[in-house]
Amino acid sequence: MSTFDVQQVRADFPLLRQEVRGRPLVYLDSAATAQKPQAVIDAIVRFYQHDNANVHRGVHILSERATEAYEGARETVRGFLNARDAREIIFVRGTTEAINLVAQTYGRKHIGAGDEVLITQMEHHANIVPWRMLCEQTGATLKVIPVDDRGELVMDAVDALLSEKTRILAVTHVSNALGTVNPVKELTRRAHAKGIPVLVDGAQSVTHFPVDVQDLGCDFYAFSGHKTFGPTGIGVLYGRLERLEPMPPYQGGGDMILSVTMEKVTYNRVPHRFEAGTPNLEGAVGLAAAIRYLQGVGLSAIAEHDREMMAYATAALESVPGLRLIGTAREKAGVLSFTLEDIHPHDVGTILDREGICIRTGHHCAQPVMQHFKLPATARASLALYNTREDVDALVRGLHKVREVFG
Numbered sequence: 001m002s003t004f005d006v007q008q009v010r011a012d013f014p015l016l017r018q019e020v021r022g023r024p025l026v027y028l029d030s031a032a033t034a035q036k037p038q039a040v041i042d043a044i045v046r047f048y049q050h051d052n053a054n055v056h057r058g059v060h061i062l063s064e065r066a067t068e069a070y071e072g073a074r075e076t077v078r079g080f081l082n083a084r085d086a087r088e089i090i091f092v093r094g095t096t097e098a099i100n101l102v103a104q105t106y107g108r109k110h111i112g113a114g115d116e117v118l119i120t121q122m123e124h125h126a127n128i129v130p131w132r133m134l135c136e137q138t139g140a141t142l143k144v145i146p147v148d149d150r151g152e153l154v155m156d157a158v159d160a161l162l163s164e165k166t167r168i169l170a171v172t173h174v175s176n177a178l179g180t181v182n183p184v185k186e187l188t189r190r191a192h193a194k195g196i197p198v199l200v201d202g203a204q205s206v207t208h209f210p211v212d213v214q215d216l217g218c219d220f221y222a223f224s225g226h227k228t229f230g231p232t233g234i235g236v237l238y239g240r241l242e243r244l245e246p247m248p249p250y251q252g253g254g255d256m257i258l259s260v261t262m263e264k265v266t267y268n269r270v271p272h273r274f275e276a277g278t279p280n281l282e283g284a285v286g287l288a289a290a291i292r293y294l295q296g297v298g299l300s301a302i303a304e305h306d307r308e309m310m311a312y313a314t315a316a317l318e319s320v321p322g323l324r325l326i327g328t329a330r331e332k333a334g335v336l337s338f339t340l341e342d343i344h345p346h347d348v349g350t351i352l353d354r355e356g357i358c359i360r361t362g363h364h365c366a367q368p369v370m371q372h373f374k375l376p377a378t379a380r381a382s383l384a385l386y387n388t389r390e391d392v393d394a395l396v397r398g399l400h401k402v403r404e405v406f407g
Contacts, residue, residue, distance in 0.1 A: 004301035010386045012037040012293070023356030026394045031176050031204060031335055031382030032360050034229045036290070043289035044231065044282050054278055056255055070281055073288035074271070077236050080291045081221065082212040085241055090271040091284055094235035095203040096126040098222035099170070101237055101274060102199055103130040105247040106220075107168065113139030116165040118196075120145040120153055120182070121372060122175045125365040127201045131170060140167070147372055151178035151327035158187065162194050169198045173205035177366035177380070178327030179310075179335030181205070188217045197243065203227055207294070207384065208333040209303040219243050225283060229384075230290035234283030237274075244270045251276040294385075302385045306333055309383050313392045317381075320399050326378050337364075337378040340399060343406050345379040351405055355398040 010016055013035045018025050027035060047069060053062035055070045071086075078086045092098045111117065117131045121144050135142050143161050146154045162169065169191045174181050188198045197219040205211060206223045213221050220243065225234035239247075249256055249267055253276035258266040267273050294302065313336055317323055322341035340348055349361035360380040363370045370376060381395055 004298065004305050006305065006386065006388055009297060010388070012039065013386050014038055014041070016386060020356045021354055026355075026357040026391045028381040028383065028387065028391060028395060029358045029360050030207075030384035030387075031227070031380065033226045033232070034207065034384055035386065036229055036231070036286075037293050039293045040230055040286050040289045044286045047282050047285045052281070055281060056272075066281060069288075070279065070284050073284040076288040076291050077238075080206070080211075080295070081236075081238050082214050083238055084214065087270050088238055088241050088244065090237040090239065090244075090274045091279055092222075092235045092237050092274075093233055093280070094224040094226070095201055095222045096130075096224075096235075098220075098235055098237035099127055099199065099201065100130045101250045102168075102220050102222075102239075103134045105250050105274075106197075106243065107131075107134045108138070109246070109248060111138050111140050111167045114165065115140040115167045116143050116163060117141070118143045118145065118161055118166050118169045120171050121147045121368050122151065122153070122178060122180060122182075122366065123170070123172055123368070124176050124201065124203070125367070126203075127170050127172060127199075128368070141165075144368075145171075147178075147180075147369070149373075150329050151175065151180045151369075152329045153180075153182060155183075155186075158190060162191055162196060164194075166191075166194070166196050169196055170201070171198070172201040172203075173211075174202075174208065174333050174335070175327070175366070175369070176204050176335065177337055177364040177369045177378070178329065179332035179337070180327060180329040181331040181333050184218065185216050192217065204334060207302070208306045210299040213238050225287040225290065228287065228290050229293065230287035231280075231283045234280045234287050236287075241270065244274075247274075249273050249276070253277040255279075297385065305385060306383065309387055309389070309392070310334070310336075312389055313381070313383065313395075316392050316396050317399075320396060320403075322403065323399065326373055326375065334384070335380060335382050337380045339375065339378055340402060341406070343402060345377045347406070348379045348399070348402050351402045352395070352398045355394070355401060357395055357398045359395070 051065040055067040199220040202223040221238040226232040256276040326337040345361040
């Protein structure tokens with residue numbers, strides 16, 4: 001498309017055409033999982049109808065076509081992230097598995113008793129628990145960069161926390177609970193100045209603005225297919241080749257080996273060393289189709305739409321009496337968390353559901369953030385490229401309905 005046309009984009013997503021509870025569906029939960037364009041659905045169906053076979057080991061034509069599709073998807077992801085080499089792209093089940101992979105391979109090899117792992121207070125549990133587990137296994141210590149009451153990192157604390165004991169910094173690009181966009185390029189610069197590698201959780205970022213891993217300079221970057229308008233069960237770990245090549249395998253099985261005897265195993269090259277067993281072929285094909293779709297719409301145009309929608313939605317929500325936005329960082333993307341008077345977020349979500357509006361309620365797998373704001377939960381509306389001002393207006397009307405119900 002030469003210009004961004006949100007109505008044309010919406011027409012590409014068949015699920016959005018339905019009514020729920022007698023009302024047009026308003027989907028504001030893309031931070032949890034994004035809907036799928038017809039191009040992704042068609043690519044998956046086409047793969048199963050025409051190309052389905054196992055990859056890498058077959059000599060017949062279907063295996064050749066499946067291998068070409070799978071490795072072609074790897075190259076598509078490489079271009080999407082601007083990685084230097086397709087070998088730097090590892091297919092995993094999602095961001096969670098990607099972070100666990102790094103923790104249990106790079107981490108187990110390089111982190112021991114007395115060392116430190118540095119994360120932030122705003123991380124999703126997927127970027128907390130694997131490092132906590134690693135620290136328990138190795139005797140290392142988990143350190144935390146605090147957030148302030150706007151939901152921004154306390155940057156003045158960073159240099160002191162990046163100590164001679166720090167062995168890795170793991171940080172989210174965009175907070176799933178606050179929408180805060182973190183300065184990961186600056187954080188990487190500071191960490192690298194002390195020889196510390198950096199992992200970035202990109203689950204909430206790659207659909208909102210262009211990501212260039214070479215420009216960011218990070219050592220690892222992870223994202224999930226299902227939040228990127230692709231299938232569930234597929235995700236990506238990017239790793240700089242010089243980091244990946246010395247890392248031991250994560251899981252054992254087929255395709256991650258070069259040879260096996262009862263006495264010795266010789267492991268495969270990167271990236272296949274980290275992709276044991278039959279991979280999620282349709283997931284990779286569907287993810288590649290989703291990326292091509294985003295590139296066709298235009299990532300810069302999507303970023304501009306996101307900025308406009310965030311500004312409109314922020315002003316609209318601030319007009320609702322008794323509503324408090326949780327997370328007011330100067331730079332945000334896609335996420336608006338809030339509380340409404342003393343009404344429990346689950347009640348807010350339940351009444352909105354009756355109006356055909358889908359939001360998320362709870363702690364969003366980010367309990368340390370909730371603890372910082374002294375809240376058990378928030379309501380969260382999250383935006384994507386297919387959301388409109390009319391969706392936001394419907395949300396505001398729904399919130400007024402909530403207030404009426406609770407009087």
